[in-house]
Amino acid sequence: MNDAAKIAATPAARGASASPGAELWLFSVDHERLARSWAATAGLALVAGLVLALALSVAPLAEDSSAVWSGALYTMHGLALVFLVVLPAIPGVIGNALLPRLVGAEAMAWPRANALGFQIHLFGVACFLAAFVVAPADAGWTFAVPYSITTGANPSWTLLGMVAVACGAACSAANVLATLAASRARAAGGWSLPVLAWALGSAAVLQALAAPVLVAVSALLFAERAGGSEVLGAATAAADARFAQAFAAFAHPASCAAVLAALGLVDHLLAPDERRGEPASATSVHALVALAVAAVASCGAHAVGGAGSPTSSVAHGALALAAGVPFAVLVAGWFARPAGAADAARCLAAAAGALLVFGALTALLLVLPAGGALLAGTTIATVPLHFAGTGVVAAALAGMHALAPRWLGAPARGGRGRAAAVLLVVGALCAFGPAIVAGLAGAPRRASEPRVGLAPWIAAVGGLTLAGALLLAAWNVVAAWLEGRTREAA
Amino acid sequence: MNAAFLLAGRLPQASSYAESVDRSLLLAGWFAAFCAVLVAGGLALALLGPRAASADASLASAAGPRRRVRLAGAVAGVFFAIVVIHGAVVWADVRTAPRGALPIRVGVEGGAFRFTYPSGHEDVALHLPLERPVRLILAGADEPYSFAIPEFRLQVTVTMRTPAEAWVEALVPGEYAARSLRRPGLALSTADVVVHEAGGFETWLRGVSGPPLDLPPVELGRRSYEMRGCTQCHALDGTRLVGPGFGAFFARQRELADGTRLDVTDEYVRESVLDPQAKVVAGFEPVMPSFRGRLHELEVEGLIAFLRSLE
Numbered sequence: 001m002n003d004a005a006k007i008a009a010t011p012a013a014r015g016a017s018a019s020p021g022a023e024l025w026l027f028s029v030d031h032e033r034l035a036r037s038w039a040a041t042a043g044l045a046l047v048a049g050l051v052l053a054l055a056l057s058v059a060p061l062a063e064d065s066s067a068v069w070s071g072a073l074y075t076m077h078g079l080a081l082v083f084l085v086v087l088p089a090i091p092g093v094i095g096n097a098l099l100p101r102l103v104g105a106e107a108m109a110w111p112r113a114n115a116l117g118f119q120i121h122l123f124g125v126a127c128f129l130a131a132f133v134v135a136p137a138d139a140g141w142t143f144a145v146p147y148s149i150t151t152g153a154n155p156s157w158t159l160l161g162m163v164a165v166a167c168g169a170a171c172s173a174a175n176v177l178a179t180l181a182a183s184r185a186r187a188a189g190g191w192s193l194p195v196l197a198w199a200l201g202s203a204a205v206l207q208a209l210a211a212p213v214l215v216a217v218s219a220l221l222f223a224e225r226a227g228g229s230e231v232l233g234a235a236t237a238a239a240d241a242r243f244a245q246a247f248a249a250f251a252h253p254a255s256c257a258a259v260l261a262a263l264g265l266v267d268h269l270l271a272p273d274e275r276r277g278e279p280a281s282a283t284s285v286h287a288l289v290a291l292a293v294a295a296v297a298s299c300g301a302h303a304v305g306g307a308g309s310p311t312s313s314v315a316h317g318a319l320a321l322a323a324g325v326p327f328a329v330l331v332a333g334w335f336a337r338p339a340g341a342a343d344a345a346r347c348l349a350a351a352a353g354a355l356l357v358f359g360a361l362t363a364l365l366l367v368l369p370a371g372g373a374l375l376a377g378t379t380i381a382t383v384p385l386h387f388a389g390t391g392v393v394a395a396a397l398a399g400m401h402a403l404a405p406r407w408l409g410a411p412a413r414g415g416r417g418r419a420a421a422v423l424l425v426v427g428a429l430c431a432f433g434p435a436i437v438a439g440l441a442g443a444p445r446r447a448s449e450p451r452v453g454l455a456p457w458i459a460a461v462g463g464l465t466l467a468g469a470l471l472l473a474a475w476n477v478v479a480a481w482l483e484g485r486t487r488e489a490a
Numbered sequence: 491m492n493a494a495f496l497l498a499g500r501l502p503q504a505s506s507y508a509e510s511v512d513r514s515l516l517l518a519g520w521f522a523a524f525c526a527v528l529v530a531g532g533l534a535l536a537l538l539g540p541r542a543a544s545a546d547a548s549l550a551s552a553a554g555p556r557r558r559v560r561l562a563g564a565v566a567g568v569f570f571a572i573v574v575i576h577g578a579v580v581w582a583d584v585r586t587a588p589r590g591a592l593p594i595r596v597g598v599e600g601g602a603f604r605f606t607y608p609s610g611h612e613d614v615a616l617h618l619p620l621e622r623p624v625r626l627i628l629a630g631a632d633e634p635y636s637f638a639i640p641e642f643r644l645q646v647t648v649t650m651r652t653p654a655e656a657w658v659e660a661l662v663p664g665e666y667a668a669r670s671l672r673r674p675g676l677a678l679s680t681a682d683v684v685v686h687e688a689g690g691f692e693t694w695l696r697g698v699s700g701p702p703l704d705l706p707p708v709e710l711g712r713r714s715y716e717m718r719g720c721t722q723c724h725a726l727d728g729t730r731l732v733g734p735g736f737g738a739f740f741a742r743q744r745e746l747a748d749g750t751r752l753d754v755t756d757e758y759v760r761e762s763v764l765d766p767q768a769k770v771v772a773g774f775e776p777v778m779p780s781f782r783g784r785l786h787e788l789e790v791e792g793l794i795a796f797l798r799s800l801e
Contacts (some may be wrong), residue, residue: 270536297594313647322572332563335557339539350533357529361522368573369581371515374645377636440515441501442640444669 026119029111031096032407035116036481038092039400041125043474045084045392050467052077055429057463071138072153078141079158083165084125086389087254089396090205090261091172092118097201099401102197102277103183109173116172119164124164131157142251145243147206149224155294156225159218167217170211173204180204192279195333199264202292209296209490213250258294259388260288262356262395263330269349269398272340284333287326294323317367327360344417348398348473351421352391353395355428359387362436380439383432390428390466394421397473404477409484416476421467430462504666504685506623506659507584512643514573514580521573528562558638583644587657591623591719598635603668603681609699610786615682616668619691623659630654635670639683642666703788711796714789723778726800733778736772741798745772756794763790 025037055073096114100107108114131137137155139148149192180201184191193201221243267284268276280288298319334353336443340346363384366372375381404412434455503509535555594616595606605616618624628648630638638645639658644655663685670679686694701713715721728737734744740754748771752758761768763785766778785793 053781110608162648270533324570328563328566331529332559335536336559338555339536342537346537350537353533354530358526361525365515365518365522368514368579369512370584371518371577373581373584374511374515377638377645377647442636442638 009143026122029115031100031111031114034114035093035096035407037118038088038096038121039477041122042085042089042093042396043478044217045080045125046474049077049085050470052080054463054467057414057460064257069312072136073138075140076132079128079137079161081389081393082141083162085130086392087207088121088169088172089164089393090258090265090399091169091176091200091203092121092153092343093396094196094261094399094403095172095176095409098399099179099197099200100146103180104186105179105183106126108175108176109182113178114175117168117175118403119168120164120171121168124161124168127157127164131161134294141261142247143221143243145221145224148221154225156222159222163218166211166214169207171212173207176200176204177208194268194277195280195284196264196268196277197313198280198285198288199260199267202288203257203261203264206253206260206292206295210254210257211482214254215245216245217246217250236316251301252298253295255385255388256292256394257357259359260291262352262388262392263327265358265395265399266353267330267334268348269345269395269402270334270340270353272301272338275337281333283329287329287333289475290326291323291330294319294326313373317369317372320363320367324360324364328382331357342418343401343412344412344421344476345398345402346393347418347421348401348424348469351424352394352398354425355387355391355394358428359384359391362387362432365436370412375439377444378439379435383435383439383469386432388427389413393470394424394473397470400477401473401480404484408481410480411488412476416472416479420469420476423465425432427464427466429461430458432459433462434459438451502641502662503643504660504664505644506660506661507580508641508643508661510565510580514577517573517576521569524569525566528566532559532562560698563772577708587625587655588623588659591625591657592619593625593627595629596637597629598670598679601679603637603679605681607695609695610703611695611699612613615684616683617691617694618658618660618683620660620663620686620688622691623657626656626658628654628656635679637668637670639666639668654747655659663687663690665674698784700786700789703786705792707788707792707795710789710792711794711799712792714785714793715796718781718785718789720793732775736800738801740801744769746770746775747772747774747776759794759797763793767785 023328027035028034028037044408052073056077096108099105135141135154135157137148137151137158138153139151139155141154143159152317166485180197183193271278331353366375366384400407401412401417404410439454500568503512503622555757593608596616597606598606600616604614606611606612607617618648626646628646630648630653636645636647637656641662642658642660644658645655646654648654666683666685668681668683696717699717701710701717703710705713715724723732725731725735728735743751743753744758745751749772751767756767762778764780764782766780767776770776781790
């Protein structure tokens with residue numbers, strides 16, 4: 001069934017006037033309006049994160065860049081992009097705008113919980129803003145212990161923001177699952193969902209599992225700093241390993257959730273118009289579920305074996321290699337059908353797909369036997385997350401391009417979108433490629449070593465290109481929205 | 491072929507397994523490049539390839555792309571299996587130390603590495619023999635650390651207080667650097683690595699190591715006196731060399747450079763070995779180096795016993 005044949009959701013049916021405060025966007029329970037709100041907050045965070053990324057790209061060119069790598073700039077860049085853009089972009093924006101139509105519903109199952117999720121997220125954004133202004137954290141976005149316990153840069157505001165963002169994500173995830181369950185109840189045995197709905201559902205399960213872990217980890221660190229809870233036991237090896245274990249139990253499923261949703265979205269957008277929204281094949285569903293299970297099992301391997309122990313490393317590597325198979329099956333699904341038109345959304349989706357695959361391939365280098373052990377801890381270790389994160393953001397932007405005519409009132413411009421897609425791939429390769437080469441030469445991750453040669457220049461130009469491409473695609477969406485408003489006014 | 495040479499600029503292959511590790515990395519790199527090209531081509535086809543004229547035609551014309559995807563998937567699957575199997579074989583080789591490998595203990599004290607050799611000698615630098623397997627036994631520490639020598643393609647991570655092991659057989663003499671990749675906010679530890687020419691390691695170890703510690707004290711002291719370089723400055727018969735002679739050492743008083751006189755006691759001898767500048771004998775230059783940290787406590791006691799035996 002194609003999108004247009006799905007239910008025509010009127011504002012009333014979507015619950016747009018279901019609450020007295022519906023006219024105020026902050027209190028709206030209309031899922032399409034909420035999608036725009038999620039897009040606005042994620043967009044602003046994207047701009048902030050990209051400005052910081054540019055500063056990080058250019059900083060190594062300066063003579064004294066030693067403070068950059070372990071400092072607040074690095075941490076704020078990671079926090080803004082991971083927690084405020086990569087993790088919420090697809091569930092918040094695309095999930096709200098598209099999921100009800102994909103499953104034949106008029107609105108999300110729990111509109112008020114949906115709105116509450118966004119409001120809590122917004123509180124988290126405010127906490128992050130306060131942290132950036134009052135006390136920027138400097139221990140990296142993974143808050144490595146014991147440094148984050150002993151550092152003078154108080155991370156309390158940031159931790160509070162993380163807890164709020166996690167709670168908001170949990171609300172949204174529960175809402176996605178409830179919407180899918182409601183559609184299952186309506187289908188009365190004939191349940192068939194497209195790949196994107198399955199992907200959003202699998203991602204929601206992972207988000208729901210990861211959110212409480214992040215809350216617990218943040219609370220533990222906060223208690224340790226505030227009064228010395230002695231649970232972590234500051235400045236000991238046990239503290240470091242325990243915290244890394246706990247954080248990995250959040251970070252692995254959470255990042256996998258974002259990638260799963262992006263894979264589903266790319267699949268949806270690359271399909272020819274007439275085949276968008278058709279039921280997923282059994283192979284695709286099995287691959288999505290296998291990928292989600294591998295993500296949970298991977299964090300289990302950390303929890304059981306201890307972060308970094310030989311046993312957990314072997315188990316983690318084997319699971320990651322095993323996860324490569326369903327990942328490849330999902331990617332193969334993109335090509336097992338005729339081509340669609342090369343419009344802006346498809347070009348951006350293709351760029352997003354390529355970046356997600358590049359991320360998976362560089363992650364593969366890290367877990368393959370022999371070479372992987374050698375590369376862990378080098379600059380290559382940072383590359384998969386960057387490729388995947390960029391891919392997720394690109395997928396979300398592609399989704400917004402596809403939705404623009406109905407959602408924003410005017411189509412996004414094709415030329416700009418196609419240019420952004422090409423620049424995205426070129427910029428990402430230039431920005432992250434030097435880290436692969438430096439890692440192969442044994443350059444340690446997070447080291448305050450001066451960088452020499454052409455590599456920092458290539459990375460800086462790549463960073464500029466990448467930021468420009470993302471901003472161009474984001475501007476294309478904003479321009480479509482402005483044009484839609486003009487048309488509506490006329 | 492050297493992957494690091496191709497990709498990272500002439501990083502030497504200085505250990506016996508460096509070449510096979512590089513080959514495994516290169517194979518993985520080729521696989522990644524193959525997949526990247528495959529996916530890029532697939533995406534280009536998905537955007538620019540032939541389109542179905544209608545929805546029905548779209549369903550009917552999916553057979554061609556499916557066949558292509560299956561073929562590409564089969565080729566990629568075989569390539570992947572080769573990469574994983576080759577990597578596993580190399581990994582097993584890198585993980586398993588050959589029998590008879592020379593054991594060297596690696597510890598971390600105050601953020602710096604310390605290496606303990608089979609003779610008991612401790613050093614801040616890692617000295618390695620040429621073309622002889624060495625087993626590195628890394629002690630656990632209060633803080634996780636890793637130990638890496640890029641030219642040897644060696645990296646070990648130590649977590650908690652659990653010791654870890656690795657082995658290496660150096661093939662190229664020269665000086666390298668070992669480094670520890672640690673958590674943010676903490677310093678990066680480094681240590682010098684010296685690969686000796688053939689036979690040089692044994693000579694060096696004999697030079698820096700003392701006698702076996704299980705000898706009787708007097709014999710241990712005599713061997714220490716001979717092996718630690720004491721003979722160059724101190725004669726046994728009272729002859730004046732760079733330093734005072736040891737003849738009838740405990741029988742007389744010493745006049746010091748500051749004019750005071752003292753009886754020679756065990757404590758005085760100990761202090762003169764470990765902190766020679768504290769009390770300098772009148773008429774001699776304060777040129778004796780300290781042996782603190784270079785002599786085992788049993789050797790110091792052995793030297794005292796040996797000097798007493800000369801009376």
